[in-house]
Structure formats: C-alpha cells, structure tokens
Amino acid sequence: MPDAAISICPFCSMGCTWRLGRAAAPAYLGEPGVPTLDYTTGEGPNRGSLCAKGNLSLELMAHPRRLESPLLRQGDRLRPVGWTEALAFVGNELAQVREIHGGGAIGLLLGPQLTNQEATAAARLARAIGTPHVDLCEPEDHAVLRGIELSAARPETVVSVEQVDTMNALLVVGDLLTLAPCAARPVLNARYRERRHTVAVLSPTKTRTAWFGRPALHSEPNAEAAALAMMLALALESADPRGLAWAEDARSALARWTVTDLEHQSRLPADRAAAVVQALRQGPAAGVLLASQFGATARLDLVAGLAALLADAVGARLLTVLEGANSSGIHATLAAEGYAGRSGHTTPELLEAVMTGNVRALLVFGADPVAAFPGSLAARAMRAASLSVATAALPGPAVEAAHVVLPSAVFGEKSGTIRGAFGTPADLSPVMAPPGQARQDLAILDALAARMASAAMSPPETAGDSHGSARTFFDELDLFLRSEGREAASREPGTHLLVAESSATNAADGSLTGQLSWARYAYPEPLLGISPAHAASLGVRAGDRVRIRSDWGHTELPVRIDHGLPEGVVTAPHRDPAVRGLVRWRREPTVRTLDLRPERVSLERVLEGAHA
Amino acid sequence: MPEAAPRVVTRRIVLDLDRCTGCRACGAACHVGHHEQTNLVPGVVADIAILPVHCRHCEQPACAAACPRDALYRDGSGFIRCSELLCVGCHTCSIACPFGVIPGDLTRHVSPKCDLCVDRVVAGGSPRCVATCTSGALSFTDLEMSAASPEYVGGRIQSRAIVRRA
Numbered sequence: 001m002p003d004a005a006i007s008i009c010p011f012c013s014m015g016c017t018w019r020l021g022r023a024a025a026p027a028y029l030g031e032p033g034v035p036t037l038d039y040t041t042g043e044g045p046n047r048g049s050l051c052a053k054g055n056l057s058l059e060l061m062a063h064p065r066r067l068e069s070p071l072l073r074q075g076d077r078l079r080p081v082g083w084t085e086a087l088a089f090v091g092n093e094l095a096q097v098r099e100i101h102g103g104g105a106i107g108l109l110l111g112p113q114l115t116n117q118e119a120t121a122a123a124r125l126a127r128a129i130g131t132p133h134v135d136l137c138e139p140e141d142h143a144v145l146r147g148i149e150l151s152a153a154r155p156e157t158v159v160s161v162e163q164v165d166t167m168n169a170l171l172v173v174g175d176l177l178t179l180a181p182c183a184a185r186p187v188l189n190a191r192y193r194e195r196r197h198t199v200a201v202l203s204p205t206k207t208r209t210a211w212f213g214r215p216a217l218h219s220e221p222n223a224e225a226a227a228l229a230m231m232l233a234l235a236l237e238s239a240d241p242r243g244l245a246w247a248e249d250a251r252s253a254l255a256r257w258t259v260t261d262l263e264h265q266s267r268l269p270a271d272r273a274a275a276v277v278q279a280l281r282q283g284p285a286a287g288v289l290l291a292s293q294f295g296a297t298a299r300l301d302l303v304a305g306l307a308a309l310l311a312d313a314v315g316a317r318l319l320t321v322l323e324g325a326n327s328s329g330i331h332a333t334l335a336a337e338g339y340a341g342r343s344g345h346t347t348p349e350l351l352e353a354v355m356t357g358n359v360r361a362l363l364v365f366g367a368d369p370v371a372a373f374p375g376s377l378a379a380r381a382m383r384a385a386s387l388s389v390a391t392a393a394l395p396g397p398a399v400e401a402a403h404v405v406l407p408s409a410v411f412g413e414k415s416g417t418i419r420g421a422f423g424t425p426a427d428l429s430p431v432m433a434p435p436g437q438a439r440q441d442l443a444i445l446d447a448l449a450a451r452m453a454s455a456a457m458s459p460p461e462t463a464g465d466s467h468g469s470a471r472t473f474f475d476e477l478d479l480f481l482r483s484e485g486r487e488a489a490s491r492e493p494g495t496h497l498l499v500a501e502s503s504a505t506n507a508a509d510g511s512l513t514g515q516l517s518w519a520r521y522a523y524p525e526p527l528l529g530i531s532p533a534h535a536a537s538l539g540v541r542a543g544d545r546v547r548i549r550s551d552w553g554h555t556e557l558p559v560r561i562d563h564g565l566p567e568g569v570v571t572a573p574h575r576d577p578a579v580r581g582l583v584r585w586r587r588e589p590t591v592r593t594l595d596l597r598p599e600r601v602s603l604e605r606v607l608e609g610a611h612a
Numbered sequence: 613m614p615e616a617a618p619r620v621v622t623r624r625i626v627l628d629l630d631r632c633t634g635c636r637a638c639g640a641a642c643h644v645g646h647h648e649q650t651n652l653v654p655g656v657v658a659d660i661a662i663l664p665v666h667c668r669h670c671e672q673p674a675c676a677a678a679c680p681r682d683a684l685y686r687d688g689s690g691f692i693r694c695s696e697l698l699c700v701g702c703h704t705c706s707i708a709c710p711f712g713v714i715p716g717d718l719t720r721h722v723s724p725k726c727d728l729c730v731d732r733v734v735a736g737g738s739p740r741c742v743a744t745c746t747s748g749a750l751s752f753t754d755l756e757m758s759a760a761s762p763e764y765v766g767g768r769i770q771s772r773a774i775v776r777r778a
Contacts, residue, residue, distance in 0.1 A: 052640035
C-alpha cells in the first residue's frame with residue numbers, strides 16, 4: 001500500500017477528498033505506520049476540511065468489530081465458514097429458488113456506497129439469475145432521484161464547489177449543512193460575500209441550515225411540497241414557457257390551486273416566497289441546493305421534483321446532495337443497464353413481496369434495509385425469505401436478520417469509480433487491505449455471477465417508462481395537496497408530529513456511523529427534541545424521560561429541549577431501532593417510493609430524571 | 613531526524629461566531645488525533661448553538677498554578693502542556709480553569725488538556741480542529757494581529773457580518 005493516498009469520504013455524495021498519510025515515528029499521537037488523516041489537500045469540494053464523520057472514517061477500517069469471515073446461520077447463531085462453503089451454499093440455494101419459483105423470485109438490493117463497477121456487476125448477476133428486481137436501497141436518495149426523474153425538469157447542474165462560492169442567490173431545500181457539513185464553507189462564502197445576497201433556506205424547523213438562512217422560510221411540517229408548488233406557480237406567472245417542455249403540464253396542474261390555497265397549506269407567506277423567486281430569477285448566478293435529508297417532510301420525491309422544476313423555471317443551477325456517496329452513480333448505472341424501468345420491484349415493494357411469498361430470496365450488497373426503513377417489515381422479510389444474504393463490514397440489524405453474511409470492504413479498502421454530487425466521476429484508491437477474509441463487493445458479485453451463469457440465462461425484462469412524464473408527477477402532486485389539506489384540517493389537538501432528528505442523525509443514528517467511538521461519546525443515547533413551551537406544558541426538563549406513543553408502537557426516550565422547534569413538533573433520530581418502531585410503513589403506489597411522513601404521536605412524562 | 617529548535621508560537625485558535633455551524637467536526641478531529649480523548653469542550657449556548665470552546669494557553673495559567681503534581685508546564689513553543697508521566701488525572705486543572713475548557717471526563721486517566729496539536733504546529737501546520745473546520749469558522753491567527761482587529765473579542769470574532777443566530 002502507498003505511504004500516502006488520496007481517496008473519497010464515504011459518508012455523503014459531496015465527494016470530499018481524504019488524504020491519508022502514515023504517522024511518522026516517533027509521533028506520540030499515532031503509532032508509526034498507522035494511516036492518519038492529513039488535512040492539507042486543497043483538492044475536492046472540502047478543500048482540506050472534513051466533517052465529523054469523515055474524520056472518523058479511518059476507524060471503520062480498523063474497527064474491532066469488523067467482520068472477517070463469511071458467516072452461515074444455524075438456528076440463532078452465525079457460524080464462521082470459508083468462502084468456498086459460503087458461496088456454494090448461496091449458489092445452490094439461489095439455483096433452487098430459481099428452479100422452483102423462477103428468477104423473478106430473487107431480488108437484489110444495492111447499498112449507496114457501492115462503486116459504479118459494483119453496480120454493473122450487480123446488473124450482470126441479476127441477468128445471470130434472470131431477475132428484473134435490482135434496486136438502490138436508500139429510501140431518501142431513491143425518492144429524490146426518482147422525483148427529479150419524473151418531474152422531467154432538466155436544469156443546469158452545479159459542476160464545482162467554486163460555482164457555489166460565487167452565487168448571489170441560493171435556495172437551500174432540506175438540511176444541507178447537517179447532511180453535508182462540508183457544504184457550509186461555500187454556502188457561507190456566498191452568504192457573506194455581499195450583504196444583499198439571498199441565501200434562503202426552506203425548512204419547517206430551525207435546522208442547522210435554517211440558522212443561516214436569509215431569509216429562513218419556515219413552512220408547516222410536511223408542507224414543503226406545498227411551499228415549493230407556490231414558488232413554482234409564482235415563477236411560472238412570469239416565465240417564458242419556451243424551452244420548458246413541462247411548462248404546460250405544470251400550468252394546468254397548478255391552475256387548480258391558487259397561491260392563497262398553497263400559502264394557507266404551507267403557512268409560508270406568499271410575499272416572502274415571491275421575493276426569493278425574484279432573487280433567483282435575477283441571478284445572474286443563482287442556485288437551488290437540494291439535500292436528501294429534510295427533517296420533516298413526507299414526499300421527498302415531490303419536494304425534489306419541485307425544487308428541480310423551480311431551478312429550471314428561474315434558470316438556476318441545481319445541486320443535489322444525497323445521503324449515499326454513490327447513490328446517483330448507482331441509479332445511473334442501473335438505468336444504463338436497463339434496470340430502472342417499471343418491470344422490477346423497488347426496495348419497499350421487494351420487501352413486501354417477500355412477505356406475500358412472491359419473492360423468496362434477497363441479496364443485499366452493502367446496504368442495511370432494516371436500519372434504513374421504518375417499522376420491522378425489513379427485518380421480518382429478511383428472516384422470512386428462504387434465503388437472505390447480506391454483505392457487510394460491521395455487525396448491524398441486517399446482519400442479525402440475514403441467513404448468510406459475507407464480509408466486505410469499506411471505502412478506504414476498495415478501488416473503483418463513484419459519481420458525486422457534482423457529476424464528475426472520482427476514483428477510489430485503496431489505502432489499506434480489507435481485514436481477514438473480507439473482500440470487495442465486486443469480487444463477491446462476480447463470484448456469485450460465475451456460479452449462476454451455468455444455468456439458463458434470461459435477458460432483463462424491457463425497461464419501462466423510466467423517465468415518466470411530467471403529467472404523472474403533477475397528478476401525484478395534486479393528490480398529495482388534496483390529501484394533506486384534509487389531514488391538516490383534521491389534526492387532533494394534543495398530538496404532535498414526530499420528525500427525523502436533524503442534528504444527531506448523522507453520527508449516532510443506529511446505522512453504520514453509530515458504531516464509531518466519537519459518536520458514542522458525543523451522543524451517548526438518542527434524545528427526543530421538544531420545544532421549550534411543550535416541555536413546560538409536560539412538566540419535563542432536559543434529561544427527563546417521556547413515553548412516546550404512536551398508533552404503531554411506543555418507546556421511552558430522554559428529552560432534549562430544542563429552541564428551534566415549533567410547537568407541536570418533536571424530533572428523534574429516525575434510524576434508531578426504538579424510533580423506527582413508531583413509524584408506519586407507507587408506500588406510494590404511483591412513484592413506488594416510501595412515504596416518510598411525520599407520524600402523529602402523544603407524549604407523557606415517565607419519571608423524574610437527572611437534569612442535564 | 614533531529615527536532616527543530618523550539619520557537620515561541622504566537623498564534624492561537626480564533627472562532628468566527630458567524631460561521632460556526634455546530635457540526636462538531638473539530639471535536640471529532642481532536643478525538644481521532646488524541647487517542648480517542650477529546651480535548652475541546654462543546655459550548656452549548658442555551659440549546660441554540662453548539663460552539664467549540666478552546667484552551668487559550670493563558671499567559672498566567674490558572675490550571676498550571678492549581679496542579680498539585682506540577683504536571684502542567686509551558687513548553688518551548690509557549691503552549692501550556694500536560695506531562696502524561698506526572699499527571700494523575702485529579703481534575704484540579706479542570707476545576708481551576710476560569711474558561712471551563714478542560715473537559716471533566718478522562719478517557720485515558722490523564723488530563724485532557726489541549727496541546728494545540730504541537731506535532732502539527734511545529735511542522736508549520738495548524739491544529740487538527742482548525743484544519744478540519746468545515747465552515748471556515750476556526751482560524752489559527754497571530755495574537756497581535758487579532759488583538760488589533762475591532763472584530764476580535766476575547767478569542768472570538770464577532771460582528772463580521774450581521775447574522776441572527778437565534
């Protein structure tokens with residue numbers, strides 16, 4: 001391995017470069033030869049800086065709990081086996097499932113940290129198996145990518161971080177600075193370069209990003225789509241429709257809703273929205289920055305599509321920052337391989353199909369569907385399947401549910417190409433070898449494909465309408481606005497909306513990063529954020545425990561007072577196992593993504609706890 | 613390789629309040645660089661903001677005066693350092709510090725006293741927390757230059773731009 005190497009941070013799609021060096025002897029801060037982070041690189045969008053997660057990524061490589069050999073489930077226990085035995089077992093089981101139920105009874109789920117080459121290999125394996133079911137297993141990113149695709153908006157994209165530095169009007173949708181802290185520098189550069197610059201942040205709660213909004217556009221929780229629809233309607237009032245293929249569909253769809261209706265539904269004053277649209281239109285360098293972490297919204301697909309349409313309408317550039325390092329690369333690779341159509345199941349559909357018996361085997365590569373999706377359906381599906389295989393670097397909920405676990409490499413240990421938020425492919429260079437018998441997912445996929453290739457191949461089913469039409473998108477928007485309008489009117493007093501925590505989720509949310517030592521130090525346990533007024537009415541102080549009840553479950557969490565929360569809204573890290581159980585599994589039948597809408601919950605104080 | 617002759621470093625860590633987003637990357641970098649012992653305190657401002665609070669390496673350090681083992685000393689660079697051989701982890705420095713910047717929890721049974729990443733600084737670099745800062749809020753600035761700036765108030769930069777943080 002080289003003495004120093006530049007690679008990419010695996011934790012979001014910004015594509016920050018990581019420079020690893022070797023600790024020089026006799027530095028007391030590091031043992032000689034152990035890779036250390038060197039913050040001197042000026043390349044990449046981070047320009048030398050790294051967020052908390054990036055700083056901790058070295059720990060993943062040398063983590064004491066790394067999986068080092070394949071594991072085979074026997075009863076409740078996982079038994080270590082060799083690769084030959086594990087691959088033979090998986091190959092035989094897959095062949096058996098395919099023989100009895102057909103190739104379509106096998107589904108592949110791909111994690112957002114796989115490389116483009118691994119996505120291609122997954123498509124190859126799916127072809128060898130003869131299944132159309134291959135999907136990106138990252139609910140938020142999937143919804144955002146699908147929403148932009150369906151909206152038919154084709155705005156120019158931001159191609160470098162320097163473009164953001166020099167923008168004079170920005171609209172940030174979602175909690176960008178929590179998802180990608182390294183985006184803070186360019187956003188604040190744009191914000192402070194000129195006092196009159198607009199950096200609007202659309203958010204229902206005072207997220208880390210919303211603190212820096214000028215103006216901060218606070219909408220009703222779960223009504224960001226209505227707020228953006230209002231902004232789009234305002235933008236189209238004076239837009240020149242030439243060149244916008246979707247403008248007519250949009251006009252006719254939005255004609256059913258007056259600006260006053262949308263203002264009422266989103267609780268965002270129309271004059272403030274109009275001022276932001278005006279600033280974006282006047283440019284000359286305007287941008288819409290979209291983050292796949294929202295904090296409080298249901299229909300990420302609609303929000304993402306509307307943000308893209310708005311950018312297109314006002315001539316602004318669009319930057320989409322996703323939670324997965326290579327979600328957009330995997331999405332594009334699968335589309336190029338013919339797997340983005342309507343013929344194959346999406347991840348939530350696959351998990352449901354396992355429960356109905358239509359799909360019998362699940363192959364999960366580098367993903368954790370149990371942690372990523374609400375409720376317990378994913379865990380039950382993985383247990384109920386005839387065969388569930390998971391590749392993983394560290395133990396987690398998916399490993400606990402899988403029948404076969406194959407140890408895989410993490411980002412600093414593999415080579416390949418990924419596509420970050422700026423659209424340019426970046427090369428990964430390995431700086432360490434994977435521990436024990438762990439292998440790159442590419443090698444695992446290829447080995448499985450070689451085993452399946454001996455059987456009869458069937459080509460993938462023809463790709464369906466992967467781009468959809470703007471009309472479908474606007475029909476969906478119309479349905480959403482109608483149903484949300486009704487739900488808002490029927491909201492019971494005394495209930496509160498539980499939305500995804502925006503400050504702790506990235507470090508200690510029960511997913512991979514939750515296993516890092518600093519995350520445990522900084523966030524020892526999940527906390528329920530509530531507003532000061534709400535805390536006073538419940539009679540609780542910071543550290544006291546409350547019981548949270550939804551229609552689907554209940555749990556207890558200690559309280560954190562959050563001055564940024566509006567009345568009636570509480571937050572919790574949504575990937576925490578206890579919180580997942582409070583949220584209902586809802587799937588949108590048309591766009592087939594998961595609807596992560598805020599759940600209605602009631603709270604009661606449990607007992608007097610220690611005051612923080 | 614012979615060590616470079618020590619020279620007094622007059623630069624200190626300065627925080628621009630208008631840029632800090634509370635991402636806590638500085639704390640994570642400190643944690644990673646110091647054997648999983650974080651040497652800087654996250655200052656929570658009435659649950660409104662989280663800001664890193666750094667050791668100022670005072671001219672008259674109360675922590676060093678209070679140490680019963682004389683484990684805290686000023687090194688050749690002018691930094692207040694903790695001798696890991698002498699320190700017994702008694703917390704007295706943590707209690708004596710008027711700024712509350714020495715964390716109270718001991719991961720390694722010695723005082724988690726900031727050493728300004730002296731290994732990096734003597735080589736011409738900046739401390740890890742400054743180098744990793746995602747928003748450009750932390751800088752490693754010359755004290756005299758900072759003191760002459762009207763925006764500099766006690767180790768912080770204020771009012772560079774009009775920001776409403778709350």
